[in-house]
Amino acid sequence: MAEEEPVRRLGVVFSSPFPGEAFVSWVDTVAASLRVSRAAALRTLGLPGSARFSTHQFHLSPEQLEGLRRRTGLRPAQVERMLFRFYAPTALPQLAEDNGSIAQGARVSQPWLRRDHSAACPLCVEASGGRWLLGWRLKWTFLCxxxxxxLVDRCPRCGLRLYWRLEATGAGQRTHCVRPAARNGRGGRRLGTTVCGFPVAEMPALPVGDEEAVHVQRRVQALLTLADVSHNRPRAACCSSSS
Ligand SMILES: [Zn+2]
Ligand SMILES: [Zn+2]
Incomplete structure (x- = not known):
């Protein structure tokens, strides 16, 4: 297993975030390792395990970040790297309004955001054992x-979007399409016992034949993750020039 060393707190072992992982993916990884539902994992992490979960993908309050630090040992910067807020300086400037006080993300205009689902590289999902990257939630990210x-963003069997945010779909969607198999039958939505089940790792992805497309994606990626660069820069060595 190439997993990073897990974080230990309160007698519970929490999986460490994968580099670039989205918050919802990490929460689901925690849920899978603890063998509990996503809602229960959120409560274990000190967050409300409610249907309003999607707001936590935008930002967390300082109190929630501190609660996570106490429970998991993760630094606030590590957690914020998993939230949409990370892209506020680049792709999602609307999240930077009001000096950080975001209206729960509910009314945020989102032309570049896959808000309620995710695209994915099936080969990355396979290699990481089911970690979904935050960058895949941006429409700016179109290839691996x-x-x-x-990237793929619909299941080839049922045609529905991947990694749907609703809690009912649970942690299994890290590796399989768990959308309801019966879309039109009267009982199809009951209990959720029948799911599509198509493995993400086996989803066919179109090979990139255009080298220029890869260059463009790499360039866009670099522009979108400026914050990663500034994070790693020694503090005293920056800020000598503004242009
Ligand atoms: Zn990949
Ligand atoms: Zn499916």
Whole structure:
């Protein structure tokens, strides 16, 4: 297993975030490792395990970040790297309004955001054991420059979007399509016992034949993750020039 060393707190072992992982994916990884529902995992992490969960993908309050630090040992910067807020300086400037006080993300205009689902590189999902990247939630991310395939965002069997945010779909969607198999039958939505089940790792992804597309994606990626660069820069060595 190539997993990073897990974080231990309160007698519970929490999986560490994967580099670039989205918050919802990490929560689901925690849920899967603890063998509990996503809602229960959120409560274990000190967050409301409610249907309003999607707001936590935008930002967390300082109190919630501190609660996570106490429970998991994760620094606030590590958690914020998993939230949409990370892209406020670049792709999602609307999240930077009001100096950080975001209206729960509910009314945010989102032309570049896959808000309620995710695209994915099936080969990355397979290699990471089911970690979904925050960058895949941006429409700016259209291919995987590591595996040279275009991202997929719909299940080839049922045609529904991947990694739907609703809690009912649960942690299983890290590796499989768990959308309801019966879309039109009267009982199709009851209990959720019948799911599509198509493995994400086996979803066919279109190979990238255009080298220029890879260059463009790499360039866009670099522009979108400026915050990663400034995070790693020694504090005293920056800020000598504004242009
Ligand atoms: Zn990939
Ligand atoms: Zn499906």
């Amino acid at each position: 420059a590591d595996h040279l395939v275009y």
